[in-house]
Amino acid sequence: MRLLLASVALLTAGAVCAAAEPSVAKLKGKHEIWEDFEGGKVCKVTLGDEPTIGGFVLRGDARCMKAFKFAGDAYAWHVGADGWLAITDATRRTLVRFKPHKDGAFYADRAADGLENLNLTRE
Numbered sequence: 001m002r003l004l005l006a007s008v009a010l011l012t013a014g015a016v017c018a019a020a021e022p023s024v025a026k027l028k029g030k031h032e033i034w035e036d037f038e039g040g041k042v043c044k045v046t047l048g049d050e051p052t053i054g055g056f057v058l059r060g061d062a063r064c065m066k067a068f069k070f071a072g073d074a075y076a077w078h079v080g081a082d083g084w085l086a087i088t089d090a091t092r093r094t095l096v097r098f099k100p101h102k103d104g105a106f107y108a109d110r111a112a113d114g115l116e117n118l119n120l121t122r123e
Contacts, residue, residue, distance in 0.1 A: 024049050024056060027079070030123040033068065036107075037118040041067040044123060046072075052076050054088035069115055070095040077118075085120065 003047040014059040034042040043064035048057035055078025064076050072089035079085050085106050086099040098106030100122050 024079075028056075029083070031120055032123050033065070034119050034121070035068070036119055039114065040116060043068070047077050053090055054078065054092040055086075058087060067095070068118060069089075 024092065028047050031045050031047055033045055034040055034043055041064070043060055044096050045058060045060035045065075048059060050057045052075070054076035056076060057073055058077045060074065062073060070087070070089075072091075072095055074095060075090040076092075076097060077085060078087050078088070080097075085102050086094050086102065087096050087098075088094050096108050096110070096118060098108045098118070100106055108118040108120075110117055
């Protein structure tokens with residue numbers, strides 16, 4: 001009986017976590033990545049729903065995104081089990097992680113790395 005209750009509890013917890021995570025269908029579309037200060041760089045990106053290495057297709061101007069000083073070229077995006085949105089390069093290396101906010105925006109605190117903080121918002 002305990003085993004059955006534990007199994008039900010785990011399945012319920014998993015369903016609640018999955019429901020709380022943003023879905024690809026909800027996130028796909030046009031967004032902007034922008035530096036969190038007046039006059040900061042803004043780059044338009046499209047979060048696609050086509051599968052690719054490291055998640056789903058990310059489209060955007062590579063020259064524009066160089067200003068964000070990623071440790072590689074942005075190639076794909078995905079949402080982790082923790083609900084954070086990650087942008088990765090073609091080798092699946094995470095370049096930046098954005099924490100989700102209730103309003104649908106995502107925020108990357110990069111101050112510890114000496115870099116400007118970033119926002120990802122729907123266009």
